[in-house]
Amino acid sequence: MILDTEGKFSIEEKLGSYLPEFKHSDKSGLLMKDLLTHQAGLTPSIVPWKNTLKNDSVYKRSAIRFMPSDRFAVKIADRLYINRNYRKKMFNEIKKTPLGEKKYVYSDLTFIITPEIVEKLSGENWTDFVAKRVYHKIGAWDLVFNPYNKYPLSRIVPTENDTFFRMQQLQGTVHDENAAMLGGISGTCRAFWPRQMIS
Numbered sequence: 390m391i392l393d394t395e396g397k398f399s400i401e402e403k404l405g406s407y408l409p410e411f412k413h414s415d416k417s418g419l420l421m422k423d424l425l426t427h428q429a430g431l432t433p434s435i436v437p438w439k440n441t442l443k444n445d446s447v448y449k450r451s452a453i454r455f456m457p458s459d460r461f462a463v464k465i466a467d468r469l470y471i472n473r474n475y476r477k478k479m480f481n482e483i484k485k486t487p488l489g490e491k492k493y494v495y496s497d498l499t500f501i502i503t504p505e506i507v508e509k510l511s512g513e514n515w516t517d518f519v520a521k522r523v524y525h526k527i528g529a530w531d532l533v534f535n536p537y538n539k540y541p542l543s544r545i546v547p548t549e550n551d552t553f554f555r556m557q558q559l560q561g562t563v564h565d566e567n568a569a570m571l572g573g574i575s576g577t578c579r580a581f582w583p584r585q586m587i588s
Contacts, residue, residue, distance in 0.1 A: 391522050397510045400425065407506045414484040423491065424499045430488040431496035437479050438554045438566045441471070464535075465569040466555040466562050475570055500576030501567060516574055535573040537561030 392398035398407075404424060405417030416431075423429035441452035448454075454461040454470050461470040483498050504515035511518050516534050524532045536545050542560055549564040551557060568575035 392507065392510050398506075404502075407509060408502065410480065411484060411502075415488055416484060426493070427495050427499065428491055428493050429496075429499075430491045431494070431498045432486040432489070433494060434497045435479065435482050435486065435567065437475070437482055437570060440478075441475075442554075463570070463572045464537075464562065465573075466551070466557055466559060469555055469557075471570055476572075479567070479570060497567060497577045501571070503576040504574070515576075535562070 393400070398421070400420070400422035402421050403417060404419045404421065405412040405414075407421070411417050419429045419431075424431070441449055443449055452472055452475065453465070455468050457464070457470045460472055462473055463471045463475070465471050479501070483501065486498070507513075507518055508515055513521075520533075524530070533539050537560075540561075545561045547558050547560040549559045551559055551564070554566055555569070563569050563573045563575075565575070565577050568577045
């Protein structure tokens, strides 16, 4: 809505116009208004976290490591880091998903790709854009992504006991698996209010 008001975005435009990486896919001609109203025929979700595990529930070394490095710099939970190339793999997976009938079906995929569109059109990264243009304007100064970067764990409420992917209680990192694989910054993740704000 903000970018539309500024004349930088139109719901009548096609996805391929905003994200060239989708130009050579069957998603290129999808109208933004159909994507935003969940009527574009997108698959409800993808589950790329399953591709990070071997059959015996052990992490693939090419996907996840227990220590950060240049290649494994994206934190997905306490002492878990995913390969920095997984973002590209996720977008490729979205491109390959089959399109369904154009009727209302909720899809996370729109919200995974939306930050990319906002960044390209605004010239700002997603976190700065939503903080400055939305959260701070309504007085939500403590609403953040990846709260472990800003607050001690004593101020962060655990969100989930993840028994299938990250195998730990999550505190300070997002519970949504896809958002976690994108570094905790995605349109699909829920931002965070510190504990004192909600008690």
